[in-house]
Amino acid sequence: MTSPDERRTLIAGAGPAGLACAWELGKLGREAVVYEQDEVVGGISRTVSHDGYRFDIGGHRFFTKVPLVWEMWGEILGEEFLERPRLSRIYYQGKFFDYPLKPLNALTNLGPVEAVRIGCSWLWARAFPEREERNFEQWVINRFGRRLYEIFFKTYTEKVWGTPCTEISSDWAAQRIKNLDLLAALKNALLSSGSKNGEVISTLIDRFHYPRHGPGMMWERCRDRLAEGGIATLTGTRVERLHHEEGRIVAATVRDGAGERRVPADHFVSSMPLPALVRSLDPAPPPEILEAARRLRFRDFLTVVLIVDKPDLFPDNWIYIHSPDVRLGRIQNFKNWSPEMVPDPSTSSLGLEYFVNEGDDLWSAADDELAELGAREVEQLGLLAGGTVLDSAIVRMPKAYPVYDEGHREALPRIRDYLLGFPNLYCVGRNGQHRYNNQDHSMVTGVYAARNIDGGAHDLWSVNVEQEYHEEVHTGEAEGAAAAGGDRLTPRPAVAPSLEKRLLAAFARYDPVALGGAVGAVAALGLFLATAVLVLRPEEPKGPTLSLLGNYLFGYEVSWAGSAVGFLEAGLAGFGFGYLLARLLNAMISNAETTLRRELEMARILE
Amino acid sequence: MNNERTPGLEELQERALARAVARLRSGVMATVFGLTCGTGLWIATVWLLVRGGERVGQHLSLLRFYFPGYSVSWGGAFLGFVYGAVAGAVIGYVLARVYNRLADRRAS
Numbered sequence: 001m002t003s004p005d006e007r008r009t010l011i012a013g014a015g016p017a018g019l020a021c022a023w024e025l026g027k028l029g030r031e032a033v034v035y036e037q038d039e040v041v042g043g044i045s046r047t048v049s050h051d052g053y054r055f056d057i058g059g060h061r062f063f064t065k066v067p068l069v070w071e072m073w074g075e076i077l078g079e080e081f082l083e084r085p086r087l088s089r090i091y092y093q094g095k096f097f098d099y100p101l102k103p104l105n106a107l108t109n110l111g112p113v114e115a116v117r118i119g120c121s122w123l124w125a126r127a128f129p130e131r132e133e134r135n136f137e138q139w140v141i142n143r144f145g146r147r148l149y150e151i152f153f154k155t156y157t158e159k160v161w162g163t164p165c166t167e168i169s170s171d172w173a174a175q176r177i178k179n180l181d182l183l184a185a186l187k188n189a190l191l192s193s194g195s196k197n198g199e200v201i202s203t204l205i206d207r208f209h210y211p212r213h214g215p216g217m218m219w220e221r222c223r224d225r226l227a228e229g230g231i232a233t234l235t236g237t238r239v240e241r242l243h244h245e246e247g248r249i250v251a252a253t254v255r256d257g258a259g260e261r262r263v264p265a266d267h268f269v270s271s272m273p274l275p276a277l278v279r280s281l282d283p284a285p286p287p288e289i290l291e292a293a294r295r296l297r298f299r300d301f302l303t304v305v306l307i308v309d310k311p312d313l314f315p316d317n318w319i320y321i322h323s324p325d326v327r328l329g330r331i332q333n334f335k336n337w338s339p340e341m342v343p344d345p346s347t348s349s350l351g352l353e354y355f356v357n358e359g360d361d362l363w364s365a366a367d368d369e370l371a372e373l374g375a376r377e378v379e380q381l382g383l384l385a386g387g388t389v390l391d392s393a394i395v396r397m398p399k400a401y402p403v404y405d406e407g408h409r410e411a412l413p414r415i416r417d418y419l420l421g422f423p424n425l426y427c428v429g430r431n432g433q434h435r436y437n438n439q440d441h442s443m444v445t446g447v448y449a450a451r452n453i454d455g456g457a458h459d460l461w462s463v464n465v466e467q468e469y470h471e472e473v474h475t476g477e478a479e480g481a482a483a484a485g486g487d488r489l490t491p492r493p494a495v496a497p498s499l500e501k502r503l504l505a506a507f508a509r510y511d512p513v514a515l516g517g518a519v520g521a522v523a524a525l526g527l528f529l530a531t532a533v534l535v536l537r538p539e540e541p542k543g544p545t546l547s548l549l550g551n552y553l554f555g556y557e558v559s560w561a562g563s564a565v566g567f568l569e570a571g572l573a574g575f576g577f578g579y580l581l582a583r584l585l586n587a588m589i590s591n592a593e594t595t596l597r598r599e600l601e602m603a604r605i606l607e
Numbered sequence: 608m609n610n611e612r613t614p615g616l617e618e619l620q621e622r623a624l625a626r627a628v629a630r631l632r633s634g635v636m637a638t639v640f641g642l643t644c645g646t647g648l649w650i651a652t653v654w655l656l657v658r659g660g661e662r663v664g665q666h667l668s669l670l671r672f673y674f675p676g677y678s679v680s681w682g683g684a685f686l687g688f689v690y691g692a693v694a695g696a697v698i699g700y701v702l703a704r705v706y707n708r709l710a711d712r713r714a715s
Contacts, residue, residue: 129713508627514709518702526698533673545669 009453010035010252010263012239013271015043016439017429019222019233021269021446023072026229028454033263034223034231035254037238040216041223043271043429044301044400045439047216050393052343055305055351057397059318059332060215061086061208064440068447073209076222080212082338087315090152091381092322099320101152110151121145127517136168156322159329160355161299161403169404212340215439241282242268242425249425253282267453269446271429273298273399274415285418292414295407296434301400302362303332304352304374310387313348319383326377327362329355347390352378358398367394402434416461426452426460433461507593512582519578524571531563628714631706636699644695645688652684 009025011018014036025032040046048055062081064070073081090097098105107115122145130138136157140149157165211217223233240260241253249268253260270277278285278293319331332351334341342349352374356362362370371392378384402408412434419425426449427433429442437445441463448458527549534543535558543558550556553569648670655664656679664679671677674690 126713127709131712508629511628511706511710511713514628514706514713517709518706521705522698522702525701530673537672545666 008264008266009033009269010239010265010267011269011271012252013043013429013432014041014219014223014233014235015271015429015442016045016219017271017432017442017446018043018269019219019226019446020072020443021426021428021450022226022231022233023076023222024447024450025453026226026231028450030450030454032231034226034233035237035239036233036235039235041233041235042216042219044397045215045219047214047220048395050305051391053305053307053334053349053393054214054341055303055334055349055393055395056214056332056337056341057303057395058301058353058400059330059337059351060210060439062210062215062218062439063208066440066444069440069443072443072447073218076225077211077218080217080221081209082212083207084210084317084337086206086208086317087336088318088320089316090156090320090322092151094382096319097152106152114147118145118147121147126513133170135166135170136173137165139170139173140165152322155324156320156329159324159327160401162355162357163403163405167405169406169409171404171409210338212338214334214338214341239270239272239280242270242277242280243282244422247421247423249422265424267424267426269426269428269449269453271432271442271446273431274412274427274434277419277427277432278415289415289418292411295411296415297403297405297407298399298431299401299403300356300358300363301397302354302356302370303395303397304354304370305393305395306350306352306371306374306378306389307391308348308350308384308387309346309390310348310385311346313350313385313387314383321381323381326380327354328374328377328381329353331378331383348387350378350383363396367392370394399431402431402436404436408434420461428460437463507589509586509589510582512579512586515582516575516577516579519581520571520573520575523574523577524567527566527570528563531558531566532560534558535560535563628710630710631703633700633703633707636703637696638699640699640702641692641696644698645690645692648691649684649688652679652687655679656681656684
């Protein structure tokens with residue numbers, strides 16, 4: 001067998017993407033070596049230990065819709081995989097809101113006045129959506145209304161990303177926020193088992209899988225199994241430079257405790273942060289590529305771990321802290337992820353998560369100060385339940401989240417196109433593609449890279465480009481994906497325009513909100529004018545017949561005040577009428593379409 | 608080994624159909640609403656005249672406040688047809704324009 005450095009397929013990074021790539025290469029019977037600059041494997045999916053207490057950096061649920069990922073997890077960990085109940089809530093203004101948001105719970109907590117404000121704001125957003133969904137704020141408001149956005153999205157998102165929501169790209173929202181608008185969420189809350197065309201919608205993932213000793217257990221086990229198969233993972237080894245000639249990567253210079261050495265390469269798989277990869281290229285890329293790499297930003301992450309002398313603090317796995325009066329962003333209760341994360345059952349360990357920028361005041365603060373801040377804030381939120389903090393630990397994780405800002409939107413395609421010029425360079429993983437993948441998508445990029453090395457032709461950059469992310473499982477869709485081996489990860493071709501035009505003409509549906517708005521506007525204006533004409537006339541009493549509408553429109557009369565009341569109420573009634581009319585029309589169109597389909601089906605059979 | 612799946616034409620057709628939103632043609636809506644309202648008012652007026660009675664069209668004649676010169680009479684029936692047609696056409700036209708504008712905004 002060759003020595004590790006002679007394997008010719010080099011993998012930078014022993015996170016989920018790099019190790020999944022190595023795993024797949026092993027299954028394909030190919031040799032490889034993995035270089036990891038840290039002393040532990042797993043990347044951000046590692047498990048950190050402190051006096052027997054185990055911590056997860058960020059909380060990693062093992063959930064996927066990609067069958068090959070699920071199979072790999074099973075192969076690696078087998079029975080060490082626990083199935084755990086999920087409870088996560090949002091803490092805001094002293095109250096707990098279910099997460100994912102459940103409308104009835106949210107509205108109960110917020111009260112009737114706020115509920116009306118939210119409803120009006122949502123109606124407004126539905127009727128007059130932002131034309132352009134360029135930033136996060138526009139994306140969320142179009143789906144949830146401004147009021148809900150301000151309560152549930154703005155403060156937390158700005159806490160996490162450290163930038164105003166107007167400067168965060170809408171891509172991130174589409175990828176990370178559940179694809180539920182308020183109406184869909186209400187339907188889901190009111191109809192406990194929604195079913196449409198045989199498709200059962202299970203929007204809330206209330207259980208998940210988790211390794212007994214935290215996520216790092218998966219990757220430590222993976223490393224060990226790889227080593228048994230001859231694929232070494234060299235920790236404490238950093239890729240310093242990547243040498244290329246005539247459009248191909250030919251070698252890497254790596255550094256470990258013994259110094260630097262040059263390793264020849266036929267293939268190079270990189271889960272290094274994209275800016276670091278670009279900077280490591282030798283010869284250096286053109287200045288515009290280096291400049292683009294400088295524009296990619298990351299958000300860093302800091303966990304203050306508190307060990308508390310109470311066995312049960314709260315039932316959640318994690319809690320999002322939306323309250324703007326603390327800097328704390330999220331709290332993990334590690335014991336609720338797996339009981340074996342805590343060695344002493346009479347204690348609990350909390351992970352207080354702060355979203356920071358490397359070098360800022362929190363990042364640079366002394367560990368003691370951070371522990372004190374954490375204890376103070378968790379006490380202020382009332383989540384310590386009278387317990388005492390026994391011990392603490394601080395974990396700093398640089399480059400935890402790629403930032404989707406305006407700079408990223410322009411810079412990333414430029415860098416990607418440049419790197420695609422190297423046919424034997426494969427960018428994988430969250431930081432390797434500067435894409436906010438969860439670990440399953442990161443793993444898929446690694447697996448596809450391995451298959452490409454083996455002669456496949458997968459487009460790694462198309463993994464997880466689907467706009468909406470996947471926490472809602474539409475069972476029918478999942479089955480389809482399973483049958484196709486994870487089809488949702490593939491790009492879609494465009495539809496022929498002539499076909500679309502014909503379909504539009506044939507069976508287009510009416511937009512209920514638009515028809516409601518139009519009928520409402522006409523009704524409101526009509527009643528206003530009808531009332532105003534009578535008010536301006538000299539006869540007394542004014543409009544006794546039209547005033548009879550007061551029997552149906554509360555507070556209406558033929559007066560200037562009544563015309564305003566009539567305007568509002570006729571507008572609402574008109575909206576309802578138009579909305580229902582469109583729904584009815586659509587049902588009839590749908591019926592006609594179904595009938596036609598059946599006739600066509602029958603005609604085919606008869607033929 | 609290739610696990611990728613590209614949707615077929617039929618699937619794409621389904622998606623396009625699901626996205627398709629009808630538009631209203633304002634000219635057609637104005638014509639239809641105009642004819643319907645004009646004819647409706649004509650019939651309503653004539654019906655009352657044919658039925659007869661002591662106080663013919665006591666309530667319908669209140670439309671004179673909005674349609675100057677209108678009355679429940681044979682002459683008023685024809686004038687009402689014109690007024691109804693014009694008012695209906697305006698309503699149909701405005702309805703279509705507002706609907707299309709809202710639908711366009713939502714689609715974009």
